[in-house]
Amino acid sequence: MREFPDIERFLLLMKETSALKNGTEAPRNAGGEIVFDNVHFSYPSRPGEETLKGLSIAIQPGKMTAIVGDSGAGKSTITKLLMRLYDPAAGSISVGGQELRTMDIKQLHDQIAIVPQNPELFNCSMADNIAYGVDGGMADKNAVIEAAKLANCHGFISKFRSGYDTFVGARGAQISAGQKQRIAIARAAMRQPQLMILDEATSSLDVENERVVQEALERVMKGRTTLVIAHRLCTIKNADEIICMKDGRMVERGTHEELIGARGAYYALVRNQLVEQAAPSAERDSTSPTSIASLQRQTSASM
Ligand SMILES: Nc1ncnc2c1ncn2[C@@H]1O[C@H](COP(=O)(O)OP(=O)(O)OP(=O)(O)O)[C@@H](O)[C@H]1O
Numbered sequence: 458m459r460e461f462p463d464i465e466r467f468l469l470l471m472k473e474t475s476a477l478k479n480g481t482e483a484p485r486n487a488g489g490e491i492v493f494d495n496v497h498f499s500y501p502s503r504p505g506e507e508t509l510k511g512l513s514i515a516i517q518p519g520k521m522t523a524i525v526g527d528s529g530a531g532k533s534t535i536t537k538l539l540m541r542l543y544d545p546a547a548g549s550i551s552v553g554g555q556e557l558r559t560m561d562i563k564q565l566h567d568q569i570a571i572v573p574q575n576p577e578l579f580n581c582s583m584a585d586n587i588a589y590g591v592d593g594g595m596a597d598k599n600a601v602i603e604a605a606k607l608a609n610c611h612g613f614i615s616k617f618r619s620g621y622d623t624f625v626g627a628r629g630a631q632i633s634a635g636q637k638q639r640i641a642i643a644r645a646a647m648r649q650p651q652l653m654i655l656d657e658a659t660s661s662l663d664v665e666n667e668r669v670v671q672e673a674l675e676r677v678m679k680g681r682t683t684l685v686i687a688h689r690l691c692t693i694k695n696a697d698e699i700i701c702m703k704d705g706r707m708v709e710r711g712t713h714e715e716l717i718g719a720r721g722a723y724y725a726l727v728r729n730q731l732v733e734q735a736a737p738s739a740e741r742d743s744t745s746p747t748s749i750a751s752l753q754r755q756t757s758a759s760m
């Protein structure tokens with residue numbers, strides 16, 4: 458049985474295999490601070506075109522850090538470097554004070570859970586899908602139920618006639634997108650990862666499903682180092698820190714309130730998203746400046 462489906466799927470999705478020299482050290486503190494120090498990076502297929510241009514960021518242990526920015530800003534690239542699919546051309550990346558290049562990557566991956574946008578489920582029971590990769594799939598039934606409760610799945614699973622023994626269908630075809638996402642979160646919770654990475658995890662869900670999934674995520678993320686890449690900014694409003702990227706660089710960092718107050722790049726992203734949400738009625742209005750007070754009102758009402 459393959460052990461870590463989310464990570465394997467992530468690597469597969471990226472369709473890239475790493476030919477990098479593996480390190481030998483076991484990760485000492487995979488949940489510790491993550492530091493990108495002046496990282497420069499170009500994709501091998503686009504030499505000379507820098508995707509990260511001297512990026513320096515620190516991701517605090519036990520906290521939720523969100524990365525936002527326009528499409529193509531380099532957000533997913535950060536997670537790819539963190540998974541060590543590539544090495545930077547210059548600068549360094551460390552996790553818990555340990556340089557990424559020195560670590561045995563398989564052991565690091567064992568301590569990371571990724572919740573992707575379209576998680577892969579297997580055509581086996583709900584319980585087996587949740588327990589996948591933990592204790593060879595032989596995890597304790599109570600532990601499965603605990604994880605399911607944490608991930609807001611217990612309710613809908615219990616309603617099926619066969620409960621936890623219900624099959625999910627090929628690729629999870631017999632359950633909804635939000636339910637699938639919650640099973641993936643329960644699976645992540647089972648593994649008790651030191652580090653969680655969410656790349657647009659809830660962006661394909663409708664608002665109601667997003668709320669339920671978001672609650673589940675917040676419970677599982679609590680106290681863990683979490684890196685969230687979000688498209689819908691309302692999902693990261695409560696992040697401990699928001700890092701705003703533009704064209705391969707960090708342009709701002711702070712809490713939602715701080716960045717709204719700063720009226721910079723993050724403010725512009727939020728404003729654009731609110732205008733999009735309010736379209737088409739706001740289209741007529743989109744050229745008029747939005748006052749800070751009204752934006753603050755809107756962000757607390759609709760985000
Ligand atoms: N495998 C790749 N090979 C070459 N260039 C790539 C590759 N993956 C991404 N890029 C380029 O690197 C830049 C940053 O991409 P990245 O995927 O990190 O953006 P992003 O901020 O995650 O965007 P989005 O919000 O659309 O997901 C883009 O210009 C993209 O075209």
Ligand SMILES: [Mg+2]
Nearest residue numbers: 532533534656
């Ligand atoms: Mg991306």
